[in-house]
Amino acid sequence: MALIRPMRLADLNDVVKIEKASFPRPWSHNAFITQLAKDASVCLVAEVDQQVIGYTIATQYVEVWHLLDLAVREDYRRQYVATELLEFLFELCGREQHRGYTLEVRKSNRGAIKMYESFGFICTGLRKGYYSDNSEDALIMWKDSEDMLA
Ligand SMILES: CC(C)(COP(=O)(O)OP(=O)(O)OC[C@H]1O[C@@H](n2cnc3c(N)ncnc32)[C@H](O)[C@@H]1OP(=O)(O)O)[C@@H](O)C(=O)NCCC(=O)NCCS
Structure with a gap:
């Protein structure tokens, strides 16, 4: 099991x-520094044997958390590292009232889509040609906050 903790500047090389x-x-590198400096952002890493093996970043705009980035080192995938990061993130973000979570994911990224669905995300729309490298569409996904479900 990985240790989930806040990201630090010293983690950025990994x-x-x-x-x-x-x-x-x-x-x-600078895009990560920008997120680390923002009060509205949560930046987490997963650490094993003092090595960073995964991370996630979310930022809040108008009562909605936007999941901006999530990745796990290839040799640690399918070991629930992303699951641990997301569980920690939802626990942290859920401490204050908000409307929910949103994210964009490549339409072809079936593994990630399956994982988000298992957390209760649903597909609410499509951004045509969103990714400039190959004009791939993005699925827009949404998950209500626990408050909204209560
Ligand atoms: C997507 C990613 C973050 C998943 O990380 P991970 O630590 O391997 O995910 P987990 O082990 O927590 O997976 C949990 C569940 O999600 C689903 N899942 C995750 N990756 C999958 C894959 N490649 N294929 C199919 N299902 C997958 C499975 O249901 C899995 O449970 P299972 O192993 O019991 O079947 C990782 O593959 C990654 O870094 N990919 C490249 C970056 C990326 O695509 N990020 C998401 C951008 S939106």
């Missing part, structure tokens, strides 16, 4: 390596 290996259009 984080950027995972990011580059995971996405065709990876975030830059």
Whole structure:
């Protein structure tokens, strides 16, 4: 089981390596620094043996949490690291009232879509040609906050 904790500047070399290996259009080092500096953002890492093996970033706009980034190092995938990161994130974000969570995911990313669905996300729309590297469509996914379900 990984340790889930807040991301620090010192983690960024590992984080950027995972990011580059995971996405065709990876975030830059500076994009992570921007998120770390924002009060409205939550940046978490998963750590095993003092190595960062995954991370997630979410930011809040107008009572909605936007999941901006999530990746796990390839050799640690399918070991519930993303699940642990998301569970921690939802626990943290759920402490204050909000409307829910949203994210965009490539239409072809079936594994990630399946994982989000297992957390209660549903597909609410499509952004045509959203990804500039291959003009792939993005699915827009939404999950109500626990408050909204009560
Ligand atoms: C998507 C990603 C974050 C999942 O991380 P992970 O730690 O491997 O996910 P988990 O082990 O917590 O998976 C939980 C469940 O999600 C589903 N799932 C996750 N990855 C899957 C895959 N590649 N294929 C099918 N189902 C998958 C499964 O139901 C899995 O449970 P199971 O293993 O019991 O079947 C990881 O594959 C990754 O970093 N991918 C590249 C970056 C990316 O696509 N990020 C998401 C952008 S929106």
